[in-house]
Amino acid sequence: xxxxxxxxxxxxxxxxxxxxxxxxxxxxxxxxxxxxxxxxxxxxxxxxxxxxxxxxxxxxxxxxxxxxxxxxxxxxxxxxxxxxxxxxxxxxxxxxxxxxxxxxxxxxxxxxxxxxxxxxxxxxxxxxxxxxxxxxxxxxxxxxxxxxxxxxxxxxxxxxxxxxxxxxxxxxxxxxxxxxxxxxxxxxxxxxxxxxxxxxxxxxxxxxxxxxxxxxxxxxxxxxxxxxxxxxxxxxxxxxxxxxxxxxxxxxxxxxxxxxxxxxxxxxxxxxxxxxxxxxxxxxxxxxxxxxxxxxxxxxxxxxxxxxxxxxxxxxxxxxxxxxxxxxxxxxxxxxxxxxxxxxxxxxxxxxxxxxxxxxxxxxxxxxxxxxxxxxxxxxxxxxxxxxxxxxxxxxxxxxxxxxxxxxxxxxxxxxxxxxxxxxxxx
Numbered sequence: 001x002x003x004x005x006x007x008x009x010x011x012x013x014x015x016x017x018x019x020x021x022x023x024x025x026x027x028x029x030x031x032x033x034x035x036x037x038x039x040x041x042x043x044x045x046x047x048x049x050x051x052x053x054x055x056x057x058x059x060x061x062x063x064x065x066x067x068x069x070x071x072x073x074x075x076x077x078x079x080x081x082x083x084x085x086x087x088x089x090x091x092x093x094x095x096x097x098x099x100x101x102x103x104x105x106x107x108x109x110x111x112x113x114x115x116x117x118x119x120x121x122x123x124x125x126x127x128x129x130x131x132x133x134x135x136x137x138x139x140x141x142x143x144x145x146x147x148x149x150x151x152x153x154x155x156x157x158x159x160x161x162x163x164x165x166x167x168x169x170x171x172x173x174x175x176x177x178x179x180x181x182x183x184x185x186x187x188x189x190x191x192x193x194x195x196x197x198x199x200x201x202x203x204x205x206x207x208x209x210x211x212x213x214x215x216x217x218x219x220x221x222x223x224x225x226x227x228x229x230x231x232x233x234x235x236x237x238x239x240x241x242x243x244x245x246x247x248x249x250x251x252x253x254x255x256x257x258x259x260x261x262x263x264x265x266x267x268x269x270x271x272x273x274x275x276x277x278x279x280x281x282x283x284x285x286x287x288x289x290x291x292x293x294x295x296x297x298x299x300x301x302x303x304x305x306x307x308x309x310x311x312x313x314x315x316x317x318x319x320x321x322x323x324x325x326x327x328x329x330x331x332x333x334x335x336x337x338x339x340x341x342x343x344x345x346x347x348x349x350x351x352x353x354x355x356x357x358x359x360x361x362x363x364x365x366x367x368x369x370x371x372x373x374x375x376x377x378x379x380x381x382x383x384x385x386x387x388x389x390x391x392x393x394x395x396x397x398x399x400x401x402x403x404x405x406x407x408x409x410x411x412x413x414x415x416x417x418x419x420x421x422x423x424x425x426x427x
Contacts, residue, residue, distance in 0.1 A: 021096035032157030049091035093402040112187040116216040119172040122156040126167040170219035181225025186403040188213040239380040320354040327357030349393035371412040
């Protein structure tokens with residue numbers, strides 16, 4: 001059984017409050033409900049998070065100083081809208097995390113798994129009967145800035161752009177598959193690399209959730225998600241099972257591995273690859289491999305496609321960033337970009353290099369990522385966390401996503417607790 005009915009779940013204040021914050025955290029990434037009225041929900045999430053932060057977060061001195069410096073710089077350069085964007089992501093993350101640090105990872109994985117499980121029937125229905133899917137998830141609503149309608153708010157969000165086969169992609173509750181994969185891959189990282197941090201997770205439940213997250217990423221049709229998932233699984237198979245810290249004192253502890261889980265992952269991954277290969281041979285251009293890998297690769301060179309839009313902004317932003325290390329400002333950069341390609345978008349990391357500046361952007365990110373470069377943290381896993389961030393931010397349009405900046409925070413804490421404790425106890 002994946003869930004043991006004999007395990008008593010204590011539903012107390014922390015349980016309810018943390019799941020509430022986790023739902024707000026998921027929503028802040030860009031759910032269908034969120035994008036329907038982004039300013040309204042952003043203010044709600046920001047308001048709840050900031051009140052909780054100042055009332056209950058005891059160790060807030062360093063973060064307060066960071067937020068103060070960030071506020072001054074962003075207000076002088078870009079204005080309040082971008083600052084609200086940053087504050088929302090940071091405060092909702094710290095709010096959710098500090099309610100109950102011991103249970104944060106378990107509950108984060110649980111809530112992501114819940115929406116992943118719910119999304120599968122919707123996705124299958126979309127493959128079999130797209131019209132029924134749209135009727136099932138709810139009435140359409142129009143979002144400013146999008147050239148298509150959304151269907152569904154609470155449990156699933158569909159984008160019926162038939163000309164680009166949008167209904168073949170599993171959005172879960174999010175406005176786009178690129179966001180969906182972000183939460184799924186973050187959960188997959190926790191499952192594989194932070195198993196001891198998961199309370200009440202049996203080996204069967206871990207295996208089930210691993211398969212679930214892999215299948216959900218595959219059905220999302222996100223090339224970014226495929227790359228991220230491949231990086232996670234490859235690092236786990238090739239490095240995690242034989243990982244060594246830069247300090248050799250920890251080597252004995254770190255070479256202990258979960259061989260059974262590793263074999264199960266390899267088996268599942270092999271079955272998925274074979275299934276995709278067979279489907280491609282039978283269906284050719286209608287197969288998942290063609291739709292979400294081959295076509296995504298070729299569209300990078302075709303004008304008017306999302307892939308080309310991102311490669312173009314990377315090209316323009318890189319040139320601007322290299323000649324202006326402290327940025328030219330967002331309005332100036334967008335003016336430059338508009339003259340080259342008005343449809344270019346995404347790639348917020350390179351965009352920020354050009355608008356905010358390379359040095360300021362790195363300093364903003366270093367607050368979160370500097371902590372994973374410690375002697376007791378596996379270098380390969382630290383590089384994986386950075387690679388997951390860069391991979392996603394070369395496609396998305398927000399610099400700080402809670403599910404990305406949380407990985408260095410929780411993994412550094414995990415390593416500090418479990419690795420150092422074992423050494424101190426002489427184990």
